[in-house]
Amino acid sequence: MTETLLSFDDVLERYDPALGLEVHVELNTASKMFCGCATVFGAEPNTQVCPTCLGLPGAMPVVNRTAVESAIRIGLALNCSIAEWCRFARKNYFYPDMPKNFQTSQYDEPIAYDGWMDVTVPIDGGDDETFRVEIERAHMEEDTGKSTHVGTTGRIHGADYSLVDYNRAGIPLIEIVTKPIRGAGAKAPEVARAYVQQLRDLIVALGVSEARMDQGNLRADVNLSLSPKGSGTLGTRTETKNVNSFRSVERAVRFEMQRHAAILDGGGSILQETRHWHEDTGITTSGREKSDAEDYRYFPEPDLVPVAPSREWVEELRGTLPENPTARRARLQTEWGFSDLEMRDTVGAGALGLVEETIAAGAAPQAARKWWLGELARRANDTDTEIGALGVGPADVAAVQQLVDAGTINDKLARQVFEGLYAGEGTPEEIVAARGLAIVSDDSALGAAVDKAIVENPDVADKIRDGKVAAAGALIGAVMKEMRGQADAARVRELILEKLT
């Protein structure tokens, strides 16, 4: 099925986009939200389950205190008010991923509400722009089990039956919902991406979640609607699920804007529905239509008593908040002397914390930036891996740079050391030794190569003898080639000049 799309420029000429983002954050507590089952990722199926998270009759839930603390800290970091009193509610629906036939969530009494986050949006060829995203609420709930659909197609439709693992059911989730984001215009896709990315930075800084999109710790649903330009109204929205990377958030918004506009231009109307994002093809397809079946019949959870965080507790938790990421970015940029563009690239590559740790481990700021953005970001991109999950950490990068600073290797050889690190060949020092990468600055070895270069390039040698010192470059190149890049270039230059002048 091919969707008709309107060009992005035409969309902007005729329509105003409104965005809404729902982000689910899976907390990194040791135990589940309402029971003591472990939350280890990748455990054998149905080995982290108990009567409570399996919804067996008579089982009683008890709230995880750390999860409530994390929820409050997230709320505070998003400049939210924290409820003085709130309850859990049952969201009733029939689907085998929740064996209780309801999800324990919060309804009209979220623990945190009415906040905001200032998002830095990169503008091509210009200064960064700040865009304020209003937060509607952040509430506590629990994750669902994982279904595997068995059948001919492997997809939900056409599946013969499903197999369910409840290890994930009951892991604490915080759902963060924005108010409609309006006025972003052409920047709507970038604003959406920047919001999710910077929200992730915040969650990481708080230390409340692994926040890995590729592992599903952080999941984004993208709501989008269009209204006629300047009308000030809100159009019918679609909700796109399964958006599992920052780049996909941006692409999904752009795609939906173009798809909506084509339908509206053709005199059609938007169906309020769930859409599924397809990473491989970059399109959305229809999921389920929002209808009466969406009537979840919420009611207060009778098995859990209200949560009433005292103001003392809230203030105590406020005292544990990390530095605001925007302020932190500004501070680090000044400390490191990075340009706006260098800083933006560092943040964009998800390498801010990694660069910071590399500098803390002893590397100069520009050297740390160079390796993370020049070498490791490329590797992450090539292997479709998160930059923090390459198996090469800040300590390794600092150690490589230390070898460069000490003159043991040069930048070119350092790249081979990184190859060794990716392959798990040991520490940088071990790799240099095992691969024989150290620069040769020993005069006897260099001298032989210099003599050979002089003999093979008599014209160049004559020029240097005549005082044209600049010609030495050609001889240095010849020596480097002879020694497979492992010669100490400065010493080679000295030797050439000693021998010829």
Place this chain on the structure above:
Amino acid sequence: MPESPRSITRDEVAHLADLARIDLSDAELDHLAPQLSVILESVAAIQGVAGDDIPPTSHPLPLSNVFRADEVVPSLTAEEALSGAPEAEQQRFSVPRILGDEQ
């Protein structure tokens, strides 16, 4: 949460039955709808007595902030967890083909 309606129509009962996956015949709907209305009306009488100064009660005990420490306790084994399942495969609960969509 919305206030309880003072009566309930036959269509509303049919809708609720559908949401709760309860298969009710026309005769059962005819029978149950008026009964449910009587129950709602009876409960509504209490709302008439309770003034604005009486907060609705969702929990009978005057308790809040009942928490547990974030500590792992042993889970069931997979065999125990699956012992009541009508069907299991690959150490997972086997369930019928699902219509509709994931939440």
